[in-house]
Amino acid sequence: MKAFYAQEQKRHDPKGFLSSGAPQPNPEQPERVERLLIGARDAGCSVVRPRDHGLGPIAAVHTPEYLDFLEHIYARWQRIAEASDEVIPNIHPLARDGRYPASAVGQAGYHMADTACPISGETWESVRWSAWSAVDAADAVLAGDRAAYALCRPPGHHAFADVAGGFCFLNNSAVAAQRFLSNASRVVILDIDLHHGNGTQGIFYQRSDVLTVSIHADPVRFYPFFWGHADERGEGPGLGYNLNLPLERKSGDADFLAALDVAFRRIRAYAPDALVVALGLDAFEGDPFGGLSVSTSGFARMGAAIAGLGLPTAIVHEGGYLCDALSDNLTSFLTGFGATGKL
Numbered sequence: 392m393k394a395f396y397a398q399e400q401k402r403h404d405p406k407g408f409l410s411s412g413a414p415q416p417n418p419e420q421p422e423r424v425e426r427l428l429i430g431a432r433d434a435g436c437s438v439v440r441p442r443d444h445g446l447g448p449i450a451a452v453h454t455p456e457y458l459d460f461l462e463h464i465y466a467r468w469q470r471i472a473e474a475s476d477e478v479i480p481n482i483h484p485l486a487r488d489g490r491y492p493a494s495a496v497g498q499a500g501y502h503m504a505d506t507a508c509p510i511s512g513e514t515w516e517s518v519r520w521s522a523w524s525a526v527d528a529a530d531a532v533l534a535g536d537r538a539a540y541a542l543c544r545p546p547g548h549h550a551f552a553d554v555a556g557g558f559c560f561l562n563n564s565a566v567a568a569q570r571f572l573s574n575a576s577r578v579v580i581l582d583i584d585l586h587h588g589n590g591t592q593g594i595f596y597q598r599s600d601v602l603t604v605s606i607h608a609d610p611v612r613f614y615p616f617f618w619g620h621a622d623e624r625g626e627g628p629g630l631g632y633n634l635n636l637p638l639e640r641k642s643g644d645a646d647f648l649a650a651l652d653v654a655f656r657r658i659r660a661y662a663p664d665a666l667v668v669a670l671g672l673d674a675f676e677g678d679p680f681g682g683l684s685v686s687t688s689g690f691a692r693m694g695a696a697i698a699g700l701g702l703p704t705a706i707v708h709e710g711g712y713l714c715d716a717l718s719d720n721l722t723s724f725l726t727g728f729g730a731t732g733k734l
């Protein structure tokens with residue numbers, strides 16, 4: 392299996408964020424890339440540099456004003472007297488029906504959901520290459536590969552069409568799904584990250600051409616809090632095309648695999664042409680976020696089960712943070728996925 396990754400994706404190096412109001416080191420560290428590269432290579436992947444696809448496939452998912460903001464906000468921020476080095480918001484609109492602000496501070500609040508995605512001088516370059524890795528994974532599958540892996544870092548599933556959040560800027564899984572639609576009429580995004588894929592849900596909430604399914608720790612007491620509940624089913628033409636399967640905190644392999652079975656019934660009924668797996672490894676029992684209790688071998692069983700759908704698949708990396716087993720968990724998932732012989 393090809394693994395797409397460009398070294399520019401490591402340059403984004405966020406320093407901090409607020410957790411329960413307290414300044415903490417930002418866990419979305421460049422070192423994640425080194426661990427994930429080891430994991431991908433140990434699973435037999437060949438690492439391939441993605442192409443520069445320009446903004447076209449990214450603008451198919453994100454708004455022009457948001458992309459303009461991401462490209463230019465760091466330079467604008469540096470002109471503010473006594474501003475922080477990284478762009479971090481401190482005021483947000485309560486709803487999105489107010490005026491679009493002209494000021495850098497106002498726009499930061501408009502386009503950033505929380506403090507977890509500081510923007511530095513390297514962020515714009517890193518997030519574009521991360522998205523292009525997702526584009527090339529989809530293109531490899533469109534060209535005939537049964538599956539491809541995109542080592543997307545920075546991750547993407549908390550990013551809405553015009554909002555960054557939760558370490559995410561560009562929604563790589565959504566970009567891959569949209570790319571698939573160039574030669575498919577129905578695509579599924581199956582999100583198995585610890586956290587609900589709220590940005591992905593938001594992007595496709597009123598559409599039926601992308602079925603969004605997310606299995607995650609119950610947001611009633613967990614990030615992203617405001618989304619991810621079981622009664623969120625889509626709106627308008629998208630009604631019935633969003634499925635949330637929240638799990639109780641500390642749920643383990645058996646509960647996760649049971650939720651996957653529920654997801655598979657919905658996915659098979661949808662009869663999709665292609666699948667995007669939004670692969671977070673932070674459901675791991677030893678992940679610093681500590682929300683669920685999936686084991687390393689559990690990821691292999693999840694990979695094998697998902698491969699059993701027999702769909703052309705782009706595996707797009709999301710979360711999973713620094714811990715001793717991060718490499719092994721990726722190897723486990725990818726090996727399990729390939730072990731069915733369907734690759």
Ligand SMILES: [Zn+2]
Nearest residue numbers: 584585586710
């Ligand atoms: Zn996560």
